[in-house]
Amino acid sequence: MPFFKTKIFYGILIIWITLWAVFLFQENKPGDKAALKFMYEHPNHDQKIKYLLGNDFYNFLIFSQKTLPAKASYRIFGIKTDDLEDTQARYFLWPLIKDVDNPQYELYFKSLYGPKAGYKLFKRLDNMSYILVRENIK
Amino acid sequence: MNFILAVLSLWFMGASGMLIAFGRNLQRLSGLEFFSISFFIGLGLVTAQLFIYYCLNISYSLGHVVWFPILSFIYVVGYFIINKDITFLKVKEAVQWGMLEKFVVFIIFFQVGWILYRVLPMPVNSFDALASYAFKAKIFYLNHGIPHGFFGFSEDKVSHPDYPLLLPLVLTWVYLFTGFDDMTVVMVMPVMFVFFLALLYSHFKKFFGSIAALYGVFFIATILIISNYVVIIHADFVLMAFVTGALLYFMDYIQTFNNSSLCLASLMLGLSLWTKNEAMIYVVGYFLSFGLLIWDAKLLESKKLIKSLFLSLVLIIFIAGPWFVTKHIFHTSNCDLDISKLTTQKIFQNIKDYPLVLNETQKQVFGPKKWNIFWIVLLGIVVVKYKEFFKGNTRYLTSFVFFYLIIYMLSFLLWTRFPPIYYANKDMARFMIHWSGPCLVLTMFLLKKDFTKR
Numbered sequence: 001m002p003f004f005k006t007k008i009f010y011g012i013l014i015i016w017i018t019l020w021a022v023f024l025f026q027e028n029k030p031g032d033k034a035a036l037k038f039m040y041e042h043p044n045h046d047q048k049i050k051y052l053l054g055n056d057f058y059n060f061l062i063f064s065q066k067t068l069p070a071k072a073s074y075r076i077f078g079i080k081t082d083d084l085e086d087t088q089a090r091y092f093l094w095p096l097i098k099d100v101d102n103p104q105y106e107l108y109f110k111s112l113y114g115p116k117a118g119y120k121l122f123k124r125l126d127n128m129s130y131i132l133v134r135e136n137i138k
Numbered sequence: 139m140n141f142i143l144a145v146l147s148l149w150f151m152g153a154s155g156m157l158i159a160f161g162r163n164l165q166r167l168s169g170l171e172f173f174s175i176s177f178f179i180g181l182g183l184v185t186a187q188l189f190i191y192y193c194l195n196i197s198y199s200l201g202h203v204v205w206f207p208i209l210s211f212i213y214v215v216g217y218f219i220i221n222k223d224i225t226f227l228k229v230k231e232a233v234q235w236g237m238l239e240k241f242v243v244f245i246i247f248f249q250v251g252w253i254l255y256r257v258l259p260m261p262v263n264s265f266d267a268l269a270s271y272a273f274k275a276k277i278f279y280l281n282h283g284i285p286h287g288f289f290g291f292s293e294d295k296v297s298h299p300d301y302p303l304l305l306p307l308v309l310t311w312v313y314l315f316t317g318f319d320d321m322t323v324v325m326v327m328p329v330m331f332v333f334f335l336a337l338l339y340s341h342f343k344k345f346f347g348s349i350a351a352l353y354g355v356f357f358i359a360t361i362l363i364i365s366n367y368v369v370i371i372h373a374d375f376v377l378m379a380f381v382t383g384a385l386l387y388f389m390d391y392i393q394t395f396n397n398s399s400l401c402l403a404s405l406m407l408g409l410s411l412w413t414k415n416e417a418m419i420y421v422v423g424y425f426l427s428f429g430l431l432i433w434d435a436k437l438l439e440s441k442k443l444i445k446s447l448f449l450s451l452v453l454i455i456f457i458a459g460p461w462f463v464t465k466h467i468f469h470t471s472n473c474d475l476d477i478s479k480l481t482t483q484k485i486f487q488n489i490k491d492y493p494l495v496l497n498e499t500q501k502q503v504f505g506p507k508k509w510n511i512f513w514i515v516l517l518g519i520v521v522v523k524y525k526e527f528f529k530g531n532t533r534y535l536t537s538f539v540f541f542y543l544i545i546y547m548l549s550f551l552l553w554t555r556f557p558p559i560y561y562a563n564k565d566m567a568r569f570m571i572h573w574s575g576p577c578l579v580l581t582m583f584l585l586k587k588d589f590t591k592r
Binding site: 002003004012013015016017019020023024026028035036039040043045048049052084087088090091094095097098099100101 | 238245249252256259260261262263265268269272273276277280281294295296297321349350353357360362366506507510511515585588589590
């Protein structure tokens with residue numbers, strides 16, 4: 001009898017399809033379903049990005065994008081390095097270039113690190129979110 | 139519409155490449171195989187075109203790249219008009235699909251539909267896509283090419299500039315047609331998935347018949363962790379497609395000794411080196427299996443096989459060489475494996491942490507949410523069929539598959555940046571994704587006799 005007609009194969013197939021059906025609609029990570037629902041309900045691209053980044057972080061990145069000159073280098077404070085927010089910021093802000101060693105601009109998101117020697121206030125979004133610029137930059 | 143044009147351009151470039159290189163051997167390929175392999179060859183040709191543009195300092199724009207797809211389209215259409223009598227291989231079978239098989243087909247289509255449903259409204263948002271693949275594509279597209287000094291960029295500017303560029307360049311290609319649209323670009327992954335399933339089915343049908351082929355495709359298509367990686371942009375599924383394709387063509391070569399199969403296996407392996415660094419281990423495994431084949435052959439045959447091995451080596455070097463030369467010129471290095479920091483003490487520390495790696499492995503193997511019962515069934519088959527491992531042509535598959543497993547597991551002893559458990563947590567699922575394709579092929583060959591028992 002070919003393998004596909006054996007009881008073992010039928011058993012495997014039944015277990016396989018059952019598990020597949022059980023797990024197919026489960027979330028890969030928490031919030032996946034809500035995100036998908038939101039994406040279908042809001043076709044506007046900016047709204048989708050806002051959802052993914054969170055309102056405050058999105059507004060801060062847009063503010064930075066509009067404020068900084070093209071291809072300027074920056075470093076962000078207030079988010080964890082190598083975290084999802086860090087990669088999101090780097091992705092969305094390009095062609096602004098992330099530079100941790102000697103950035104032209106320091107972006108402070110919900111943080112109170114400044115003022116810092118060698119940098120002065122450039123633009124402020126609110127009390128907790130602002131941009132410093134290196135002093136020798138015009 | 140523009141996305142469809144991007145996919146068609148990929149396909150026509152691949153199809154023209156196939157017709158130019160293997161036109162005389164078309165009757166050895168089924169229509170489905172020609173259809174699916176053309177897409178993967180297209181991925182390679184697009185990568186080659188954009189990389190050559192980078193070397194020649196030609197900027198990336200639709201006006202600059204579109205000539206090749208147009209010429210390919212004319213060539214392919216012209217070829218089939220002129221060669222009207224051309225026939226593809228038809229695998230004739232007396233079997234008919236029953237209700238169960240039709241239900242299985244329905245599930246495969248449902249799975250593909252579910253993947254599309256998840257991809258369609260979602261912009262690029264996964265960590266690796268934002269950090270590397272899609273980010274690089276955004277850089278290349280907005281910069282009209284690979285920026286000067288890109289390969290020397292620090293990890294802060296872009297993650298892993300040493301990673302091979304096939305996927306970022308393919309995404310850049312799509313952007314050239316669609317404009318910067320990071321929602322549509324993700325669609326390239328499900329498209330690749332469908333072409334991969336078609337390629338797998340066409341090969342399995344040739345080797346084992348249509349029912350075995352259908353179930354083989356069904357099992358791989360409905361593994362949820364694979365579909366989870368198809369809905370985001372990630373290179374592991376792409377590597378799986380190339381490596382599995384290469385292995386299938388290699389098995390075809392072993393059975394027929396037809397050089398076109400050997401060339402296609404070499405092409406797929408060459409392109410796998412453009413996809414992920416891990417492909418290097420597969421390439422070494424491939425040559426190990428080839429060496430075993432030569433060892434087993436009689437004197438006259440072995441001389442012919444050595445020539446074939448040389449041909450394969452030349453092809454792989456021709457395809458992947460430019461990438462390795464680039465890496466060498468720009469001194470790109472992997473931040474996770476720094477040989478200068480690899481001390482005996484570090485290796486012993488990694489050995490001490492090894493039980494954690496094994497624990498992570500078993501979590502992957504026995505976790506039904508990710509892998510269903512794929513690995514459990516495979517383990518069962520391996521236990522029952524262990525005598526078949528080194529019989530006939532299966533031994534070449536066995537050496538290929540297990541060589542990768544051994545080297546990969548040993549690699550945990552060499553990581554220098556973080557403890558091995560960090561990499562096991564992060565990478566084990568991905569490793570298993572690209573390894574699952576070759577494992578499925580091995581399992582199918584182990585069961586080959588059982589498929590035809592009466």
